Structure formats: structure tokens, C-alpha cells
Amino acid sequence: MRLYISVISAISRGLGVLAAALLFSAVLSVSHMVFVRYALGWSTVWQTEYTAYAIVAATFLGAPWVLIVRGHVNVDILQLAASGPVRLVMQVLAALFSLLFVVLLAYAGWIHFEEAWSGGWTSETVWAVPLWMPLLPMPVGTVMLALQYVAEIMRLVIDGADPVDHEPVLFSDTTDEARP
Numbered sequence: 001m002r003l004y005i006s007v008i009s010a011i012s013r014g015l016g017v018l019a020a021a022l023l024f025s026a027v028l029s030v031s032h033m034v035f036v037r038y039a040l041g042w043s044t045v046w047q048t049e050y051t052a053y054a055i056v057a058a059t060f061l062g063a064p065w066v067l068i069v070r071g072h073v074n075v076d077i078l079q080l081a082a083s084g085p086v087r088l089v090m091q092v093l094a095a096l097f098s099l100l101f102v103v104l105l106a107y108a109g110w111i112h113f114e115e116a117w118s119g120g121w122t123s124e125t126v127w128a129v130p131l132w133m134p135l136l137p138m139p140v141g142t143v144m145l146a147l148q149y150v151a152e153i154m155r156l157v158i159d160g161a162d163p164v165d166h167e168p169v170l171f172s173d174t175t176d177e178a179r180p
Contacts, residue, residue: 001154008144008151009068014066015144019058026054034112046127053134060141065150070162092153099149102142109138 033047066072074094079087113135115121121131156162 001158005151005155008147010063012144012148013107015061018063022058023055026051048127049123049127057137060137063141064144067145067148082163088156091161092156095149095153099146102146102149106139106146108144109142113139
């Protein structure tokens with residue numbers, strides 16, 4: 001089980017790096033578009049479409065990494081009051097429901113991708129991108145997210161419930177300074 005968790009987590013981290021690279025390329029694309037339009041007075045063809053596709057791809061491909069670092073939305077008010085065993089049950093149930101949703105999303109994403117692939121769909125722009133390319137990150141990212149949820153459930157079963165911080169880690173450095 002630990003090997004599965006390690007392999008899936010490594011792949012998820014790799015996809016997180018790819019998602020960061022896609023976001024960076026989107027920033028470069030927008031910067032190029034602004035320079036070409038306003039400094040040179042030329043028209044743009046591909047930048048807006050590429051930026052949208054890159055951001056959506058980064059969202060889906062980066063989702064498994066976000067799960068690893070606990071970046072997904074989590075309402076933990078009940079977990080704060082729960083004991084360890086109850087918290088474990090709550091976390092496993094939340095992961096199972098999330099896994100079900102992600103599997104359904106992966107299935108829908110695959111159907112949409114397959115329709116674009118077999119139908120030869122292209123975007124209705126001058127660039128005419130084959131739509132299977134921007135649609136592929138959805139099934140890939142959601143399948144990896146589902147596999148990461150399975151790894152997280154295994155980890156919870158092996159290691160027990162995640163500890164719940166009573167103070168958000170993100171603002172822990174600043175909250176002491178703000179309070180008298």
C-alpha cells in the first residue's frame with residue numbers, strides 16, 4: 001500500500017509541476033499578447049485561446065497535487081470538536097464521497113474527449129485547435145485525482161486521522177502580530 005501511495009503521490013507532484021509550468025506559460029502568453037497588440041499594433045491570433053486552455057489544463061492537472069497539500073476546500077468545524085476515531089471516519093467518508101464525484105467527472109470528461117477525438121472537432125477560431133487537445137487534461141487530471149483520493153484513503157487507514165490545527169497555518173505568522 002505504501003508503494004502505491006508513493007507512486008501516485010510522485011505522479012501527482014509531477015502533474016503539479018506541469019500545472020505550474022502551464023500557468024507560467026499562460027502568463028507569458030498574455031504578456032506577449034499585450035506587447036504585440038499595444039507596442040507593435042499587430043493583431044493576435046492564438047494567445048487568448050491558448051491562455052484559456054492552459055489555465056483550464058493547469059486546474060485539472062494540478063488538482064491531485066492540491067489534494068496532497070490539503071488545498072481543497074474543507075469545512076472542519078465538526079472535525080475540530082471530534083475525537084480521533086470520529087475524525088477518521090469523517091475524513092474517510094469525505095474522501096469516499098469526493099472520490100465518487102471525481103469518478104463521475106472523469107467519466108463525463110472521457111466521454112466529451114472521445115466525442116471530440118472521434119468527431120474531429122476543432123475550435124471555431126482562426127487557430128482551429130483540434131479540441132481533443134484542450135479536453136484531454138480533464139479526464140487525465142480527474143483520473144489522477146481519483147487515484148490520489150484512493151491513496152489518501154489508504155493513508156488514512158494506515159496512519160489514522162489527520163490532525164486538525166485550531167489555527168490556520170496560512171495566517172499563523174501574522175495573527176500573533178495583529179493581536180494585542
